[in-house]
Amino acid sequence: xxxSTLITLLAVLSLQPTQVSPPAKNEGTEQCLAxxxxxxxxxxxxxxxxxxxxxxxxxxxxxxxxxxxGCVDCHADVQELPHKSxxxxxRREFTIGxxxxxxxxxxxxxxxxxxxxxxxxxxxxxxxxxxxxDCHGAHDVTSPAKPRSRISxxxxxxxxxxxxxxxxxxxxxxxxxxKNADVPTCTDCHRSHDIAGPxxxxxxxxxxxxxxxxxxxxxxxxxYGLSTKxxxxxxxxxxxxxxxxxxxEGKPAEPQVLPALxxDCHGVHDIAKAKGPTSAVIxxxxxxxxxxxxxxxxxNFSDAWLSHYEPSLKRTPMIFIVKIGYAFLIPFMxxxxxxxxxxxxxxxxxxx
Amino acid sequence: MSRxxxxxxxxxxxxxxxxxxxxxxxxxxxxxxxxxxxxxxTPVILVLGxxxxxxxxxxxxxxxxxxxxxxxxxxxxxxxVTGRSPxxxxxxxxDFRDAIQTLKYYLGMTDEQARFDRFDYRQKFExxxxxxxxxxxxxxxxxxxxxxxxxxxxxxxxxxxxxLAHGNEGLMAFLVVIIWHIYNAHLSPDVxxxxxxxxxxxxxxxxxxxxxxxxxxxxxxAEQSREP
Numbered sequence: 001x002x003x004s005t006l007i008t009l010l011a012v013l014s015l016q017p018t019q020v021s022p023p024a025k026n027e028g029t030e031q032c033l034a035x036x037x038x039x040x041x042x043x044x045x046x047x048x049x050x051x052x053x054x055x056x057x058x059x060x061x062x063x064x065x066x067x068x069x070g071c072v073d074c075h076a077d078v079q080e081l082p083h084k085s086x087x088x089x090x091r092r093e094f095t096i097g098x099x100x101x102x103x104x105x106x107x108x109x110x111x112x113x114x115x116x117x118x119x120x121x122x123x124x125x126x127x128x129x130x131x132x133x134d135c136h137g138a139h140d141v142t143s144p145a146k147p148r149s150r151i152s153x154x155x156x157x158x159x160x161x162x163x164x165x166x167x168x169x170x171x172x173x174x175x176x177x178x179k180n181a182d183v184p185t186c187t188d189c190h191r192s193h194d195i196a197g198p199x200x201x202x203x204x205x206x207x208x209x210x211x212x213x214x215x216x217x218x219x220x221x222x223x224y225g226l227s228t229k230x231x232x233x234x235x236x237x238x239x240x241x242x243x244x245x246x247x248x249e250g251k252p253a254e255p256q257v258l259p260a261l262x263x264d265c266h267g268v269h270d271i272a273k274a275k276g277p278t279s280a281v282i283x284x285x286x287x288x289x290x291x292x293x294x295x296x297x298x299x300n301f302s303d304a305w306l307s308h309y310e311p312s313l314k315r316t317p318m319i320f321i322v323k324i325g326y327a328f329l330i331p332f333m334x335x336x337x338x339x340x341x342x343x344x345x346x347x348x349x350x351x352x
Numbered sequence: 353m354s355r356x357x358x359x360x361x362x363x364x365x366x367x368x369x370x371x372x373x374x375x376x377x378x379x380x381x382x383x384x385x386x387x388x389x390x391x392x393x394t395p396v397i398l399v400l401g402x403x404x405x406x407x408x409x410x411x412x413x414x415x416x417x418x419x420x421x422x423x424x425x426x427x428x429x430x431x432x433v434t435g436r437s438p439x440x441x442x443x444x445x446x447d448f449r450d451a452i453q454t455l456k457y458y459l460g461m462t463d464e465q466a467r468f469d470r471f472d473y474r475q476k477f478e479x480x481x482x483x484x485x486x487x488x489x490x491x492x493x494x495x496x497x498x499x500x501x502x503x504x505x506x507x508x509x510x511x512x513x514x515x516l517a518h519g520n521e522g523l524m525a526f527l528v529v530i531i532w533h534i535y536n537a538h539l540s541p542d543v544x545x546x547x548x549x550x551x552x553x554x555x556x557x558x559x560x561x562x563x564x565x566x567x568x569x570x571x572x573x574a575e576q577s578r579e580p
Contacts, residue, residue, distance in 0.1 A: 237512075241388050245403040248394045257404070297500055303508025304499060311512070318513040326520035333524060337532040341540075343458035348541045 032071045033057060047090040060139045074101045092127050099131035106132075112193035120197075130158065144192075149175050151185040151192075159186075165269040170276075172269075182220055201254075204261060205247045208234065211262045233308040234262070265289050281307070356554040357571065367424060368550045371482075374417045379526050381410040386519035414493050421486045440470040443480065447473035469566040474536060478528075485525045492518035 033055070035041060041053040060066055072078060088094040103110035110132070113119050121129035135154050136144060145151055152175065156163035166172040166186070174180035189210050190196070196203045212231040214220055221228050234240035242259040263271075265281050272278045280289045286302040294301065311319040360368075381400065384393035385407075400406045431437035450466035451473045457465050466472075471479070492514035495502040499511045537547045542563070549555045561568045 235389065238515075241385075242403055245388060245394065245397060249398060249402045294500060298504045300503040300506065300508040301500060304503060304511035305508075306512060311516075316509055316512070318507075318509045319516055322513050322516045322520070326517070326524070330520065330524050330527070334527050334531060337528065340455075340458075341531070341535050343455070344540065347458045347460065 029070045045088065045090055045094075049091050051091055051094065055139055063137075063139060063141045064143065065141060074104075076101070076104075095133060096122070096127065096131060099133050102132045109193045116191075116193060116195040117197045118195060147179070148181055148185060149179070151187050152176075155186045162269050169267070169269060169271045170273045171271060182214075182223075184214065201258065204258065204263075205243060208240070208243065208262050227308060229310065230308045233306070233310060237305070260293060264292070355558075356556055357560055358553055359549050359555040359560075360553045362553065365550060365553050367420065370420055371417075374413050374420065375525075375529065377413040378410060378417065378522070381406045381413065382519075382522050383526065385410070386523060411497060414490075414497075417486070418490050418493075421483075421490060425483070438470070441476055441479055443473075443476050447476060467565045468563065470564055472563070478533060478536075481528060482525075485521055488521045489518055489525070492521070 036053055036055045037057065039052075039054045042050050043053060044050050086094070086097075088097055100110070113132075118129045118131075122131065134157075144154065152163060152166060152172070163186075167176055171183040174183040175185060189207075190198065198204070208231065215226065216228045216231050218228050231240075235244060239260040243261055246258070266272075266274070267280055272280070274281055276282070279285060283302075286305070286307075287297060287299060290297045290302045290305070306316060306319075309315055311323060313320045380396070384396040385403075387393050388397070397403055397406050400409065428437065432439065446469075450468065453462070453464070453466040454473075456462045495506075495510055495514035496518060502510055502514075537543065537550075538545060557568070560571075
């Protein structure tokens with residue numbers, strides 16, 4: 001193996017400015033920096049890529065690990081000088097070969113990633129699937145949610161198109177323009193480490209719960225004047241009832257027969273204010289939204305959906321009258337018949 | 353002379369058994385849909401093969417029931433119009449008098465029981481209740497089955513209104529049957545344990561004389577006039 005493939009892998013930190021070095025752990029850090037503090041230190045990989053071996057000690061000190069970890073805590077395999085040869089041919093191979101160091105401390109989050117779509121891609125052989133350091137950084141790890149908009153920006157590194165759509169949605173605009181912390185970022189719906197595939201039927205069937213987790217929270221909705229009965233009224237209708245039963249059945253229905261979920265009418269990343277001019281559910285656009293599934297629906301058809309309103313005499317008199325009518329009729333009928341039965345029995349048994 | 357009299361024709365007996373089976377099927381597949389969020393509904397739906405299959409069964413049974421009712425009513429109307437049917441099921445003022453008389457008897461205000469003809473007021477009530485209820489569930493059921501067609505001519509609100517009416521009417525029918533019909537056909541001391549007439553088509557002369565004295569009197573008269 002040529003000399004140039006001898007890659008030395010070190011993260012270097014400088015603890016002197018901030019705090020006292022814990023013993024043992026940080027042993028050798030200064031030794032590491034003797035070489036890796038040199039900005040020009042780099043190797044050329046077999047792929048031809050140059051890999052800088054410089055470690056910016058100030059950046060590391062400012063990271064969440066600064067002052068807590070020493071080089072060899074992560075680079076535990078580096079034991080000798082000069083370092084052993086490493087078999088990595090490309091920068092990516094190096095990253096993938098090394099990222100599992102995180103699990104030594106962050107085991108729970110690491111094991112969650114094994115259930116995620118990114119890991120599934122990696123396991124299928126997609127070397128570009130993100131691993132820990134792609135989202136979190138390596139020597140410069142800082143809190144991923146400070147500020148909150150950083151979460152969505154991190155995802156945007158790869159998911160550019162969908163991030164742009166999100167940024168112009170009611171949620172995205174509030175997040176980026178108003179610095180509003182109430183709105184969901186990518187990870188609130190998709191989760192962060194165990195990201196589920198959103199094309200998965202099971203995940204889709206569970207999606208109304210995601211929306212409901214905020215939209216049924218009165219405290220959260222009050223400042224925006226939004227109804228918290230959206231879930232309840234959805235479930236009371238065909239779509240919601242069918243969706244909830246499909247879920248209980250455990251065997252997800254074929255995607256083409258899935259009932260309408262929140263996102264099918266309101267949109268996913270492009271969710272607009274329900275009463276705004278671009279809303280898919282505002283009266284002027286609702287029929288078109290219905291027709292996505294109900295081909296040939298006429299103008300009246302979209303009125304069959306009560307737009308999450310509960311029946312009232314003013315808004316939906318027909319439904320209200322039916323409701324009140326049966327509320328009287330059923331007890332009257334059943335009570336009357338039961339009374340007759342009791343009177344008959346009384347006559348037969350007691351009052352002969 | 354036979355101890356029994358034929359009360360129901362073969363056709364009537366078949367109609368009853370059909371309604372019974374269809375009513376049960378529609379109740380079992382319909383009530384869990386109305387009460388889908390109660391604890392017992394999901395297990396019932398799962399046992400029956402999931403909501404899609406439950407709906408399929410409900411639709412099939414509903415359409416069969418519709419056919420049965422349409423055939424029954426057109427035949428009945430035809431027979432009445434051509435004068436070939438007795439009007440024994442038509443409610444009369446006498447039925448109201450009988451109801452009041454029966455109530456008085458139950459309350460012990462009189463010891464004289466109402467004397468009924470071929471059908472007493474309770475049986476007429478049940479028959480017309482079933483016919484009217486059937487019309488409501490069939491019409492609303494068709495609106496729910498063909499919402500695109502229904503809303504081409506009617507306002508959209510008709511769909512959720514039909515859903516509410518369909519479920520409530522079905523629930524009421526179910527309660528009337530399990531309380532009133534089961535009492536009158538099985539649990540009532542008059543017939544306990546089982547009034548078999550609608551299945552065998554026969555009623556004993558003894559019971560007929562007791563439950564339908566006016567009809568029985570007419571029958572005896574006819575029999576005597578036929579005897580030489």
